Amino acid sequence: MGRQANISRAILQAIHDDDDGKKKNLARILYFFKVIDISLTRFRPDVFEHLRRIVWEFDVEDYRQSFNTDSLKPTGDLGYSGSTFFTTQDAKYLIKSLPRRSEYHFFKVEMLDAYASHMAENPESLLVRITDFLHAPRRAIGSILRITPAHHIVMENILFGKDEDDLGEEWETYDLKPVSYFYPERDLAGGHLASDAVKERLLDTFDDRVRVSKKQKDILMDQLASDSKLLMDVNVVDYSLFLVRYPAAHVNAREIPEVDARASAWRSGIKSSDGRWIYRAVILDFFWAKHKFHAMAMTVLIRSFNFISGKGHMSITTDAADYRKRFLQMVETLFEHENRSDEMRNFGTMSG
Structure with a gap:
């Protein structure tokens, strides 16, 4: 076996x-x-x-x-x-x-x-x-x-239902972290180097805007503020927002299944205000605690690397409060606001 x-x-x-x-x-x-x-x-x-x-x-x-x-x-x-x-x-x-x-x-x-x-x-x-x-x-x-x-x-599995969807190939996933950080995981890997194929998957970009009502946005931001407060209190950094969107066309006819459990709006799916997409979102990868030995050792290593390379702020060397602040700011920028230009911006993000 x-x-x-x-x-x-x-x-x-x-x-x-x-x-x-x-x-x-x-x-x-x-x-x-x-x-x-x-x-x-x-x-x-x-x-x-x-x-x-x-x-x-x-x-x-x-x-x-x-x-x-x-x-x-x-x-x-x-x-x-x-x-x-x-x-x-x-x-x-x-x-x-x-x-x-x-x-x-x-x-x-x-x-x-x-x-x-x-x-x-x-x-x-x-x-x-x-x-x-x-x-x-x-x-x-x-x-x-x-x-x-x-x-x-x-x-x-936040992607549950994709296999049953006849438009499953059009589902999109984004593992989003604050772009204001440099992510040394692409160059340093705790003693080993990852393959180029794996490194390429670390970079996600979301080249659009999330279009939902103000109430739906507020529900998400309030919940993320509460969740990230817990992560800050336990000294965690480097977590990500896993954003999924899939076509809303004929969604009722397709009857995408859900897990038989207590639902929450952003976990089950929110329909975009323009009727094109269904959005889902959860927080992933909240295991990097700043006070653990491996994290402290990597912090020393990467700060030395940064001293030479001058790459700037890094996700795994920052403190939990700063990471939380930038994480919430990153999520805020994903939304389309009234009277805001339709000009697209890339939000480079990394998954650890």
Whole structure:
């Protein structure tokens, strides 16, 4: 069985298995020598079950059925951080590995309780809904050498419905971050260089305006202000607004499906004021905590790089308050305002 097939099997088994991760000593010793195979289990399942059942009102059986398959679907190539990506066969959920210890340890130990509390108080939060966190409770050679990832987040797939849409090829996605920063990830990668193909995907541009009513815009900005306040409080930078738009033509006839859960307007879809598009938006990639060792080490490295190159402000060396300010300003500029010129501007953005 190949690497991806092993990861897929382990994820599906963890979702369905109530095992608490305990094994006999001999099995534990033998497991340590595994290189490709891995065993995963749910981390703090009570927290995520409360979020799914009570806060987001997921249909429990529907959620389970999404993982009632023989395999998951690998999607795309490795990301810049080395992450692996899968979707469920019904495309409702996306599974992403977190290979960096600074990121998965931060979320598990420092952010999870704050995230769960924020979601409980703000059920329509646009932080992406993380529905499960899977980890390997025992170490093995494969995970130590980062051959097989030992930590995975299961989250909503904001592109759900694309496969059922006869205009699916016309869906557009934008991973947007403040253009006022320089993004050194394109040149420095924590000790390794990414391929040119991966680097090219780091740059998104949105060459249009988001056209919605003032009320709809205010709903988005107010929610992003609340969500980014949480991220500032836990000292996170480098998150992004994942913006999706797809043609509104015949949208009723196409009956694009939704996940059976509590809806929120910008998550389900907002129709543009000119009737051309449906917009969706969530916040992604909120795992880069400024105080973690990897982030601090990269800050020192990149500041040295910046001293020589003079590239200016950088996304991962700034503080959380400044990043939040520029993030909200970036989102504000995406909207079309009354009496504003139709002249287009490019908003260069990077995905980490």
